[in-house]
Amino acid sequence: MTQQLTDLADHLDATDPLAHVRDRFLLPEGVVYLDGNSLGPLPAAVPPVLEDVVHRQWGTDLIRSWNTHDWWQAPLRVGDAIGALIGAAPGQTVAGDSTSVQLFTALSAAAELRPDRPLLVTDPEHFPTDRYLADSVGRLHGRQVRRVAPADLPEFLDEHGDQVAVISYSPVDFRSGELHDVAALTRAAHRVGALALWDLCHAAGAMPVHLDDLGVDFAVGCGYKFLSGGPGAPAFLYAAERHHDSWRTPLSGWTGHAEPFGLQADYVPAPGIARARIGTPPILSLLALEAALTAFDGVDLAQVRAKSLSLTGFFLRCAEELLAPEGFEAVTPAEPEIRASQVSLRHPHAYGLIQALAAQGVVADMRAPDILRFGVNALCTSHHDVLTAATLLQRITSAGDYDPVPQEPGTVT
Amino acid sequence: MTQQLTDLADHLDATDPLAHVRDRFLLPEGVVYLDGNSLGPLPAAVPPVLEDVVHRQWGTDLIRSWNTHDWWQAPLRVGDAIGALIGAAPGQTVAGDSTSVQLFTALSAAAELRPDRPLLVTDPEHFPTDRYLADSVGRLHGRQVRRVAPADLPEFLDEHGDQVAVISYSPVDFRSGELHDVAALTRAAHRVGALALWDLCHAAGAMPVHLDDLGVDFAVGCGYKFLSGGPGAPAFLYAAERHHDSWRTPLSGWTGHAEPFGLQADYVPAPGIARARIGTPPILSLLALEAALTAFDGVDLAQVRAKSLSLTGFFLRCAEELLAPEGFEAVTPAEPEIRASQVSLRHPHAYGLIQALAAQGVVADMRAPDILRFGVNALCTSHHDVLTAATLLQRITSAGDYDPVPQEPGTVT
Numbered sequence: 036m037t038q039q040l041t042d043l044a045d046h047l048d049a050t051d052p053l054a055h056v057r058d059r060f061l062l063p064e065g066v067v068y069l070d071g072n073s074l075g076p077l078p079a080a081v082p083p084v085l086e087d088v089v090h091r092q093w094g095t096d097l098i099r100s101w102n103t104h105d106w107w108q109a110p111l112r113v114g115d116a117i118g119a120l121i122g123a124a125p126g127q128t129v130a131g132d133s134t135s136v137q138l139f140t141a142l143s144a145a146a147e148l149r150p151d152r153p154l155l156v157t158d159p160e161h162f163p164t165d166r167y168l169a170d171s172v173g174r175l176h177g178r179q180v181r182r183v184a185p186a187d188l189p190e191f192l193d194e195h196g197d198q199v200a201v202i203s204y205s206p207v208d209f210r211s212g213e214l215h216d217v218a219a220l221t222r223a224a225h226r227v228g229a230l231a232l233w234d235l236c237h238a239a240g241a242m243p244v245h246l247d248d249l250g251v252d253f254a255v256g257c258g259y260k261f262l263s264g265g266p267g268a269p270a271f272l273y274a275a276e277r278h279h280d281s282w283r284t285p286l287s288g289w290t291g292h293a294e295p296f297g298l299q300a301d302y303v304p305a306p307g308i309a310r311a312r313i314g315t316p317p318i319l320s321l322l323a324l325e326a327a328l329t330a331f332d333g334v335d336l337a338q339v340r341a342k343s344l345s346l347t348g349f350f351l352r353c354a355e356e357l358l359a360p361e362g363f364e365a366v367t368p369a370e371p372e373i374r375a376s377q378v379s380l381r382h383p384h385a386y387g388l389i390q391a392l393a394a395q396g397v398v399a400d401m402r403a404p405d406i407l408r409f410g411v412n413a414l415c416t417s418h419h420d421v422l423t424a425a426t427l428l429q430r431i432t433s434a435g436d437y438d439p440v441p442q443e444p445g446t447v448t
Numbered sequence: 449m450t451q452q453l454t455d456l457a458d459h460l461d462a463t464d465p466l467a468h469v470r471d472r473f474l475l476p477e478g479v480v481y482l483d484g485n486s487l488g489p490l491p492a493a494v495p496p497v498l499e500d501v502v503h504r505q506w507g508t509d510l511i512r513s514w515n516t517h518d519w520w521q522a523p524l525r526v527g528d529a530i531g532a533l534i535g536a537a538p539g540q541t542v543a544g545d546s547t548s549v550q551l552f553t554a555l556s557a558a559a560e561l562r563p564d565r566p567l568l569v570t571d572p573e574h575f576p577t578d579r580y581l582a583d584s585v586g587r588l589h590g591r592q593v594r595r596v597a598p599a600d601l602p603e604f605l606d607e608h609g610d611q612v613a614v615i616s617y618s619p620v621d622f623r624s625g626e627l628h629d630v631a632a633l634t635r636a637a638h639r640v641g642a643l644a645l646w647d648l649c650h651a652a653g654a655m656p657v658h659l660d661d662l663g664v665d666f667a668v669g670c671g672y673k674f675l676s677g678g679p680g681a682p683a684f685l686y687a688a689e690r691h692h693d694s695w696r697t698p699l700s701g702w703t704g705h706a707e708p709f710g711l712q713a714d715y716v717p718a719p720g721i722a723r724a725r726i727g728t729p730p731i732l733s734l735l736a737l738e739a740a741l742t743a744f745d746g747v748d749l750a751q752v753r754a755k756s757l758s759l760t761g762f763f764l765r766c767a768e769e770l771l772a773p774e775g776f777e778a779v780t781p782a783e784p785e786i787r788a789s790q791v792s793l794r795h796p797h798a799y800g801l802i803q804a805l806a807a808q809g810v811v812a813d814m815r816a817p818d819i820l821r822f823g824v825n826a827l828c829t830s831h832h833d834v835l836t837a838a839t840l841l842q843r844i845t846s847a848g849d850y851d852p853v854p855q856e857p858g859t860v861t
Contacts, residue, residue, distance in 0.1 A: 040698070044801070061503075061507050063507065063510070066510070066614065068510060070510065072512045073511050073690055074506075074510060074511045076507070076510065077502065077503075077506050077507035082502055082503065082571070085502060085732070089490065089495055089498060089678075089736075090474075090490075090495065092679075093487075093490050093678055093679055094474050094476065094489070094490035095476045095478070095480070096644030097476070097481060097483065097487060097811060098483045098486050098487045098811060098813065100679070103678075106680075132545065132546070132549065132727070133545070133701065133727025133728055133729070133730075134724055134727050134728070135699060135700070135702065135703075135726045136545065136549060136699060136726060136727060137726030139698075139699055154834065159713070162702075162703045163705065163712065163715075164701050164702035164727065165712055166713065166714075167700040167701065167702060167705070167714075167715035168699070168700060168716075169702065170700065170714070170715060171698055171699070175588050175589070175698060176588070196510045199471030200845065215513070241722075244585060246713065257728065264504055264515070265731065265732055266505075266514075266519060266730075266731035266732070267519075267727075267728040267730040267731040267732075268727045268730065268749060269730060270727070282720055284536060285584055285588060286548060286549060286552055286581070286584065287581060287583065287584040288546065288549075288577050288580065288581065289576045289577035289580060289806040290547065290548075290730045292576065292580070296816075297816075298576055298816060299545065299576065299817070300572070301579075301580075301583070302576075302579075302580035302583060304586070312578065313549060314545070314546025314547050314548030314549060314680075314683070315670065315672065315679075315680040316545055316546070316680045317679075317680040317681065317730040317732075317733035318678065318679035318680040318733070319498070319544075319678055319679070319680075319730075319732045319733045319736055320730035320731070320732045320733040321680070321730075323502075323732055389489075393512070395531070397471075398510060398511060398512070401513065402663040402711070403709075403710075403711060
């Protein structure tokens, strides 16, 4: 049985059109890294760029680098590079700040574009920061937040749609890896005159996203998961061009001013997406992200999606053959149309098992109370990585070679 | 006359107790850098730390570094390191985000601590982002913003003090380099029950600041000027401990939650300053800032202040002897008590002169329309640097060796 799986992994890796892209990452020896959906691995392009940014740009050229190395335009330049990965034509995406800050901006802007609608609607299972920021924006803008499961959203909108300013959801359930239907939910929102905001943290770089084509209004996402921009890499914000004349941002920092160096008395927002710039951006982290994005050069996101599905499909097969007998239950959907770039397995000793895997060089993470979560990144994960992880997990579990301690949350999504 | 100045520079540099600290910076050959109040130079401690952070921490240890290299506590750890430079006992300062975002947090929190007071008061000559954010917070919290010059503030508070929620000022006029009286204005605010917020961008690391002793309520500042943390280095926020039970932050990101890994449904703010954490911080930029702060190890801020005054005093003397005859007017006060760590000179061809200086290796900046601004950093500027700049400026001006083009704003404060 395992020989069959080995042969299959051999075949799938040998015919993988993205196999060569793995060399664009500096993966540590002896580690199978299946946590790129928390923190992407180090792209080989990053260290030489950072070396240049630190020594030549900052150290030698000093303040002049804002112009000579065009630090000034980096938030828009990097934004456009991310835009190319999420179906956004240039001029609609800015990079900077954190996802939380970008969520605050997008939700505030959306609320102000629908001033007479009292409801902000979000997912009860949304990543916490999305829920917390929705509550905060609701409070500051005098709106109420309703938490409605994606499956119930169309019905909710049928009933209360004229009260809804914006729906705020993610394409990916970060626990289960189930995909929600961005197209259908965006349409449902628009049918009732609401706006649609999508959090792409677990989607950007992992699959094609078609923001422009789907008519999405706002989107946000982080730079450190599938974009591999480094720990805490700047986030991004997309605002559809049709809102550019009318949207208002709450964080009216000087770099988003129409004349940032004019030192004017009053805030006049820059045209377009530039008004979502806030303060001076963290250039080291931002230019590391820019370098990291070159790992996508010449890579077709349809290929990324195909390989991601191949990896997760293979993982699910390994899980069925090797892990189901050990008491693991696959949480991630088998249907490829609704499967994101991760495999989540349920086991009561998730925490101890993830620790035992890590001790033997397979890095994944867990979500309380009982989910083992394995992210695959089509740019640098192989089918053999998947097989190694599944085989080791089977061996550890069957041997009882782990500490069945109570789960303890502890890492960063 | 110039020989006298040279002898004086020799003497002052030879007897400078901070002379050895200059070696903690990697200053480029052939450059006199007097723009550290826009972007501090590269501390020697930064490159090896970044190398380690990128290759070993991110590249090799990957996601585990949140724990094993304690990335998680970095915002609080770096915050305390900055706190030590601004008179803040530990546990009151957090590092992260940009000054603009921190201003938004501090102003919002202050407004909510004084719910019945309709006025936010700020400086009409404040750095633009401070004014813009005050307007935005006023709008979102239903308050009015009044712009009152520091000199008029005591009288304004006598008349309208019971209406004032918070005063928001900087100790330093970023154009002229004049110091405002933090102690007196904070007292004046407190006398009428208002809170005091100080923007320390041009003060932190340049002079002693006594936040705790003066009873300041909130303070913010950037990491990239006198703290030399690198381009766009994370900013900081100070909130006095006495507010920690009651303050509320608008940007309720997950990292500021009491149980950030608990994935709870509702936001419960962390105790203390930690609730001012927002999203995942840009670790590369944040740890570069942390390394940069080691340039202050063993350095007494009273010595920093004494040397800064020696440098600016010497600059003013050079200006009087060499530059006044060429039509330059000193804008920075001669009185040391009210002089910050810069010298600003007025000349109608400020822009062209700053360009001509830069072409010959003396880097300073200008503020529209007619201010040449020279920052001195006591950690790495020498009296000979000052003399070189003044002598070159005298030579360029008397020879007419510059382009008398109209001023054109263009660099970052």
